[in-house]
Amino acid sequence: MKKIYPNSGALFPQKKNQPASPDYTGELTVNADLLKTCPRDEQGNVTIRLAAWEREGTRGAFYSLKASAPQPKKEPWE
Secondary structure (H helix, E strand, O other): OOOOOOOEEEEEEOOOOOOOOOOEEEEEEOOHHHHHHOOEOOOOOEOOEEEEEEEEEOOEEEEEEEEEOOOOOOOOOO
């Protein structure tokens, strides 16, 4: 059974079959509680902050992802 890590995911490189094919694909598991803390716009769209780390796995390089609520913008002098 695959272990689920809430608010995380991964992107793996894909072979380009066509020019419009994605370079990376993967999955992101988002906990419903996180969605409640994220801001929504007028259309109901939710903004989620993503962070990515380059990793090396048994099948090559990939990006590890972590989702969180957006952080307030800092002023340049902070």
